[in-house]
Amino acid sequence: MHPIRRRRFILILISLASVACAVALVLSALGENLNHFYPPQEILQGKAPEGRTIRVGGMVVKGSLKRVPSSLQLTFIITDFKADVLVKYAGILPDLFREGQGVVVVGKLLPDHVVMAEQVLAKHDEKYMPPEAAEALRRAKKI
Amino acid sequence: MFNSLFKYLSRRFHQWGSPKYFYEYASRWLPWLAFFSTMILMFGLVWGLAFAPPDYQQGDSFRIIYIHVPAASLGMSIYVFMAIASVVSWVWKIKLADMLAKSCAPLGAVFTAIALITGAIWGKPTWGTWWEWDARLTSMLILFFLYMGIIALRSAINQREIAAQATGVLALVGLINLPIIKYSVDWWNTLHQxxxxxxxxxxxxxxxxxxxxxxSLLGFYCLFAWLVLFYTRNEILEREAKSQWLRAQVLK
Amino acid sequence: MRFTNWADFFNMGGHGFYVWLSYGVTFILLLACIILGWRRHQILIDRIRRIAEQKNNASHS
Structure with missing residues (x-):
């Protein structure tokens, strides 16, 4: 290889590596501030700040959804199977909100690990399924 | 060993990198690629829209997946391809590689934009929001800005050689964003699945x-192959406008 | 076929707006890529033709 070319090649590699390290560091610092959610267990461990807008994600416990009659107010419990958190919300739930399904709640943490939600987002996984298959699965589980 | 590999690659690149050689091949392939990409895309999308089952939870809004996933995948693949072309043009001084890199930038930006827009439209009925500053969505937006930055940088520099090097450096630096996009859903608790x-x-x-x-993924990749050859051929038409062989080809 | 009639197909189980908006935007953006590339191609070919004509005229006169 031509010495000048080789030097250029090595120079590229070194600069690339150093820039990559720098960007990775910046992004990991930034990642702390990105909107990721806390699972209920971390809420109970006190890892989430009180009084600031945070996100809590987990599965809605079956049978936990309770509506206050003749209003939009409701409560439900979300779980990560290690801990539970009670969520209070006033508003319209997304179409995909279902008990037994994942949600991400945007809101403020009140004392006693209760979350006052401003927004409820439905989370889904990458397991897509035709309705017939889901129905068959449901029936198989019942038997 | 490293030296002989380098020499072998150099020889290959210089052969493929000849604009004349490329122009002839591209012109021959373009109609076929146009035909196949349209056919495959039509087939895949009609299947996805009318014949594939809906999702048991999302219903028919799930059908957006048939453009969202291919567009997002292309947005990232094109970036890698562009960065490789930039390195080749820089190390081996091959003009054609720079033309390829230049053609990739607007196409990558368009496919990334499609992924972002269809993602937002899909997010509304499923998640309940158009946009969330989630790690996956944010890193994808950064990818779009990287493409825009590369396009802007190139148009800001008049000298072709310097423009090629500067955009090449930016493309390489931005490469770090790709593993972040890819693994964002595993590293952070994101809304995105x-x-x-x-x-x-x-x-x-x-x-x-x-x-x-x-x-439909295959159709989208074919469409990109067609567009990138088409754009690169345009680039040759612009940069080699005064050369004898090109005039002979055009006036043929 | 998952839909029994055209109205159902366009309605997409109530999600028609989202589905057709995504496909529409994608179609328009991709079509724009093709048209812009094609127009540039025409312009560049015309330019090369002009250069060739000028050369021709110069050599004849």
Whole structure:
């Protein structure tokens, strides 16, 4: 290889590596501030700040959804199977909100690990399924 | 060993990198690529829109997957391709590689934009929000800005050589964003679900759902191959406008 | 076929707006890529033709 070319090649590699390290560091610092959610267990461990807008994600416990009659107010419990958190919300739930399904709640943490939600987002996984298959699965589980 | 590999690559690149050689091949391939990409895309998308089953939770809004996933995948692949072309043009001083890199930038930006827009439209009925500053969505937006930055940088520098080097450096630096996009859904607790297609793993959906997706993915890649050859041929028409062989080709 | 009639197909189970908006935007953006590339191609070909004509005229006169 031509010495000048080789030097250029090595120079590229070194600069690339150093820039990559720098960007990775910046992004990991930034990642702390990105909107990721806390699972209920971390809420109970006190890892989430009180009084600031945070996100809590987990599965809605079956049978936990309770509506206050003749209003939009409701409560439900979300779980990560290690801990539970009670969520209070006033508003319209997304179409995909279902008990037994994942949600991400945007809101403020009140004392006693209760979350006052401003927004409820439905989370889904990458397991897509035709309705017939889901129905068959449901029936198989019942038997 | 490193030296002989380098020499071998140099020889290959210089042969492929000849604009004349490329122009002839591209012109021959373009009509076929146009034909196949349209056919495959039509087939995959009609299948996805009308024949594939809906999702048991999302219903028919799930059908957006047939453009969202291919566009997002292309947005990232084009970036890698562009960065490789930049390195080749820089190390081996091959003009054609720079023309390829230049043609990639607007196409990559368009496919990334499609992924972002269809993602937002899909997010509204499923998640309940158009946009969330989630790690996956944010890193994808950064990818779009990287493309825009590369396009802007190139148009800001008049000297072709310097423009090629500067955009090449930017493309290489931005490469770090790709693993972040890819693994953002695993590293952080994101609203976005995990990857639909994983290497070495069966997709978590039945074949009547992933087969049309695979076909439309193939169609999108063919469409990109067509567009990038088309754009690069335009680039040759611009840069080699005064050369004898090109005039002979055009006036033929 | 998952839909029994055209109205159902366009309605997409109530999600028609989202589905057709995504497909529409994608179609328009991709079409724009093709048209812009094609127009640039025409302009560049015309330019090369002009250069060739000028050369021709110069050599004849």
């Amino acid at each position: 995990s990857a639909t297609f994983k290497l070495l793993e069966k997709p978590a959906m039945p074949p009547e759902m992933w087969l049309p997706l695979l076909i």
